[in-house]
Amino acid sequence: GAVVSQHPSRVICKSGTSVKIECRSLDFQATTMFWYRQFPKQSLMLMATSNEGSKATYEQGVEKDKFLINHASLTLSTLTVTSAHPEDSSFYICSAAGTENTEAFFGQGTRLTVV
């Protein structure tokens, strides 16, 4: 199956700093990328959807100025958590979909801990 690479897998940062998470599709062109957040013992929650070259669409309750998403190319999307707080600590997962299918392929996830 298609491969999506997410980096870093783990990051610990101090409160107030910003963290950038990268999501790359390695063998297909991802026209759409999705960013999810998962708190312990809960399901994945969609944060935002981004289409290459356009602004991301954020789900209700997700602050677009805090979670900056850039999808500048068909193989790369980034999520930047700005001015991170401990409550932002979570598991962030990206997924990517091409034009021809509805299946989305997941990155390995990033475990963010804000101290």
Next chain:
Amino acid sequence: RKEVEQDPGPFNVPEGATVAFNCTYSNSASQSFFWYRQDCRKEPKLLMSVYSSGNEDGRFTAQLNRASQYISLLIRDSKLSDSATYLCVVTRGGADGLTFGKGTHLIIQP
């Protein structure tokens, strides 16, 4: 009514037994259905797509009932390694995001 609902479990099942769980969805416009497996602290991985005619992959059988708006997953001859959370996933298709159920936690006991 939640868009995708699953019984969270946990389902405690002896090794070798057959286990089945369902997932209901509320949006009749949903087009594609999947079962994902998620191990603790890992990303979800596609287990199988669910087709209208039903499909089988080894010990796993998935079925779709559009009239009643539910999908099911059956695991035969369960193994210890089947212990995981099984996520029901629904999409309206195209570039729509996936809608996840909260998952069903399955524990296979020796």
